[in-house]
Amino acid sequence: MFRLNNTIRIQGRRLYSTYEHLSAGKQALISHSGIYPKGFRASGVAALIKKNKNKDIALVVSELPCSGAAVFTTNKFQAAPVIVSKETLAQNKEALYAVVTNSGCANAVTGAQGLTDAKKMRSVMDELVQHPLSSLTMSTGVIGQNLPMDKIESGIREAYKCLSAEHDGGWMNAAEAYMTTDTFPKLRSGEFxxxxxxxxxxxxAKGAGMIHPNMATLLGFMVTDAYVKPELLQKALTYAVDRSFNSISIDGDMSTNDTISVLANGGSDVRIETEGSDYEEFRDRLTAFAVELAQLVVRDGEGATKFVTLHIKGGETFESAKKAASHISTSMLVKTALYGKDANWGRICASLGHSGIDIDPTKVSVTFVPTDGSNRLNLMVKGEPEKVDEDRASEILEMEDLIIEVDLGLGESETKFWTCDLTHEYVTINGDYRS
Amino acid sequence: MFRLNNTIRIQGRRLYSTYEHLSAGKQALISHSGIYPKGFRASGVAALIKKNKNKDIALVVSELPCSGAAVFTTNKFQAAPVIVSKETLAQNKEALYAVVTNSGCANAVTGAQGLTDAKKMRSVMDELVQHPLSSLTMSTGVIGQNLPMDKIESGIREAYKCLSAEHDGGWMNAAEAYMTTDTFPKLRSGEFxxxxxxxxxxxxAKGAGMIHPNMATLLGFMVTDAYVKPELLQKALTYAVDRSFNSISIDGDMSTNDTISVLANGGSDVRIETEGSDYEEFRDRLTAFAVELAQLVVRDGEGATKFVTLHIKGGETFESAKKAASHISTSMLVKTALYGKDANWGRICASLGHSGIDIDPTKVSVTFVPTDGSNRLNLMVKGEPEKVDEDRASEILEMEDLIIEVDLGLGESETKFWTCDLTHEYVTINGDYRS
Structure with a gap:
């Protein structure tokens, strides 16, 4: 077993200074300290995979064996690290020790070489923690390019030397190494x-584009020092991801690499070994935690100026409510109207009507709910358009945060879904991502 | 029966002069003359429904009774004119006389009043042609606002006085009255x-945004002086639309008003009354004609700078090939990469993998086919990425027209789908559509 190492070795320049150009609202989302699970250490280094020399290798390592669970992309072009991590978990759900991640290159659609490279990443990590088949691997970045394996291997070895249980130098570096087009690191921790x-x-978590998960999502991991039996951990994760990372959309594109994993190392006295109220409390806690991380991803949506909560009520089932939310949240016309602060609610109806769920247009209501606690604004009530006060609508649309409530009027099920607007900046970022 | 009236009364200013700012390529798409089916007259007037005073009421009227067929949007929020036109066709497929269309207001999501208004449009037209239940109605424009019925009614009466069988003053005016965010009128005619x-x-045809049909599409009509039995006309139209208007996407949003209708008045000696080679020839001619009109819509995609043909080959079925094409054509990441002239073909794979069809990643090939006849550029061959010559890729991506060939390697089915890029201008147009 390796010793706890609190030495902080910062690779390359610290990125904190570069966050100063962000809005005060976004700066407030950056974590500056935290209470972290016992027995885990983290690190992030710059291995020069990225042209801009920012950090690009992240490790999280446990000194105790972890039960593990994960959800993966359902994209049929599954990236090599997804295939390899699935294989790892199929053989080992009880004694995992590490998650190794690189940004800058997704190792996706890379053919046979890609698989070899992902396995090599795993074996380098396994060797360092001295446990075979005990590491999950994740990659994010450009698709269709092979990993620079010399940089990856030396980067992992360097990062291993830098592991720390502290916020600065440990966890924060790891979070920074997850970033691609992200404008701030997405790190959360808590004690319960x-x-x-x-x-x-x-x-x-990371992700700012190619975000529209289904079954699994983007890149992220959670760790806890509770002990949770592997099958319960998987069950809790699936439940949590369905209501968090699978309930966000930035641009409707689903990545080839989407992975959310969770490791539970039992470093605390909390043990979840059977279903029941303790399991449910843990599951709900994990869900709330995952929602917080997922919302950070939407807050950092490429080019986004708005954070929009779609609250679908009155659905016949959770699934149909979610399908409607998912569809509306990808409508380019809805998203550009939000950007333009235009109360063009007809586009919300058009998208709902195209979502594929059963609706009765004469029962549907659409409302803007301002996030400052002021009065709601009805746009359509049971299929009949309201005389909308455009000044009031503009007032509400000026706010960065907005809740759009759509009541289907059919049942009792509801869901919340988080999305952002579609902006000039999104087009700029994605018209020129690789160069 | 009313008399043929060739008097041209042009309402408001002619729009031709405003097309001068268009690129030479787009100006070349504007029809300046044509041979039109016998017995049909058309007109377009400005009834001041549009704030900009452009033409907004279009009529096409036949002096002979027409067999009629149509395909409509499958959006569950069906606009009032869609509901009313379906009702008309359910009762009369053999003796239709007119199509009346307004732009500037879609009469969609307008509740009970909307239905009353659409029926009134029909009855005003029926009264003018002196045949009950003989008119199809279409509306396009902003959703969620009621029609200004006084303007609509006087506009229809005025347009009726202006009907003409000529290109200028008749058909061209009608095509102009179909326009909303369109930058040029979409009118085609031919003799066969x-x-x-x-x-x-x-x-x-019209349409430049909210374009992603399914089963039916945008707004358009075709007329012919062949006689075609109603059930064969519907069959031919469904076949044609599936391969034309239902094979285009601009922004993935499906309108509440999508309608394509066809009227056949038998003014020529050509008669199609049974299936067989004549029917098939007519059907294929109608399909080619519909493809030409549909391509005009994509050419005028809101803010578009590229005209992209997705050629999906090697599919197991036509349906699966089309599903893949439809999904790729709506990917914001694919579309922004095309705008940025970035050969980021990994995004094409990611989107294909998320399209929901069965694929085998190791059999998929992706190729850029330049439209100037120069050499093809392989990007991925049977799941293995090629070493791509980026200079050559940039050369191909500089061209306005591009063919992307995706070979699924599974079967013999193929389809073509037409789409455009996603640009800053699209965001500008749709961030501020209503004002």
Whole structure:
């Protein structure tokens, strides 16, 4: 077993200074400290995979064996690290030790060489933690290019030397190494009571484009020092991801690399070994935690100026409500109207009507709910358009945060879905991503 | 029966002069003359529904009874004119006389009042042609606002007085009155041989945004002076639309108003009353004609700088090939890469993998086919990425027209789908559509 190493070795320049150009609202989303799960250390280094020399290799390593679970993209072009991590979990759900991640190159659609490279990433990590088949691998970045394996291998070895249990130098570096087009690192941690004791969770997510998950999503991991039996951990993760990372959309494109994993190392006294109220409390805590991370991804949506909560109510089922939310959240016309602060609610109806779920147009209501607590604004009530006060609509659309409530009027099911607007900046970023 | 009236009364200013700012390529798409089907007259007037005072009421009227067929949007929020035109066709497929269209207001999501208004449009037209239930109605423009019925009614009466069988003053005015965010009128006509005789077709389409049909599409009509039995006309139209208007996408949003109708008045000697080679020739001619009109819509895609043909080959079925094409054509990441002239073909694979069809990633090939006849550029061959000559890729991506060939390697089915890029201008147009 390796020793805890709190030495902070920062690779390359610290990125903090580059966040100063962000809005105050976005700066407030950056974590500056945290209570982290016991027995985990993290690091992030610059291995020069990225042209801009920012950090691009992240490790999280546990000193104790972890139960593990993950959800993966359902894209049929599954990236090599997805295939390899699935294989790892199929053989080992009880004694995992590490998650190794690189940004800058997705190792997706890379044919046979890609698989070889992803396995090599795993074996380098396995060798360092001295446990075979104990590492999950993730990659993010440009599709269709092979990993620079010399940089990857030396980067992993360097990052391993830099592991730290601290916020600065450890976790924050890892979060920075996850970034691609992200404008800020997405790191969260917290401590929670359960079974008369306490446990902790930490998580990192990345993603600002190619975000529209289904079954699984973008790149992220969560770790906890609770012990959770592998099958319960998988069940809780699936539940949580369905209501968090699978309930966000930036641009409707689903990545080839989407992966969310969770490791539970039992470093605390909290133990979840059977279903029941303790399991449910853990699951709901994990869900709330995942929602917080997922919302950070939307807040950093490429070029986004708005954070929009679609609250679909009155659905016949959770699934149909979610399908409607997912469809509306990808409508270019809805998203450009939000950008233009235009209360063009007819586009919301047009998108809902095209979503594929059963609706009765004469029962549908659409409302803007301002996030400052002021009065709601009805746009359509049971299929009949309201005389909309355009000045009031503009007032609400000026706010960065907006809730759009769509009541289907059919049942009791509801869901929340988070999305952003479609802006000139999105087109600029994605018209010129590779260069 | 009303008399043929060739008097041209032009309402408001002629729009031709405003097309001078268009690129030479787009100006070349504007029809300046045509041979039109016998017995049809058309007109377009400005009834001041549009704030900009451009033409907004279009009529096409036949002096002979027409067999009629149509395909409509499958959006569950069906606009009032869609509901009313379906009702008309359910009762009368044999003796239709007119299509009346307004732009500037879609009469969609307008509740009970909307239905009353669409029926009133029909009855005003029916009264003018002196045949009950003989008019199809279409509306396009902003959703969620009621029609200004006084302007609509006087506009229809005025347009009726202006009907003409000529290109200028008749058909061209009608095509202009179809425009919303369109930058040029979409009018086509032609004369074709069949059964040792000749028949003619003419058609008008509109649409530049909210374009991603399914089963039916945008707004357009075709007329012919062949006689075609109603059930064969519907069959031919469904076949044609599936391969034309249903094979285009601009922004992935499906309108509440999509309608394509066809009227056949038998003014020529060509008669199609049974299936067989004559029917098939007519059907294929109608399909080619519809493809031409549909391509005009994509050429005028809001803000578009590229005209892209997605050629999906090697599919197991026509349906699966089309599903893949439809999905790729709506990917914001694919479309922004095309705008940025970035050969980021990994995004094409990611989108294909998310399209929902069965694929085998190791059999998929992706190729850029330049439209100037120069050499093809392989990007991926049977799942393995090629070493791409980026200079050559840039050369191909500089061209306005591009063919992307995706070979699924699974079967013999193929389809072509037409789409455009996603640009800053698209965001500008749709961030501020209503004002």
């Amino acid at each position: 009571g359960l079974q008369g004791s306490k446990f902790r969770m930490a998580g990192i | 041989g069949l059964q040792g005789s000749k028949f003619r077709m003419a058609g008008i």
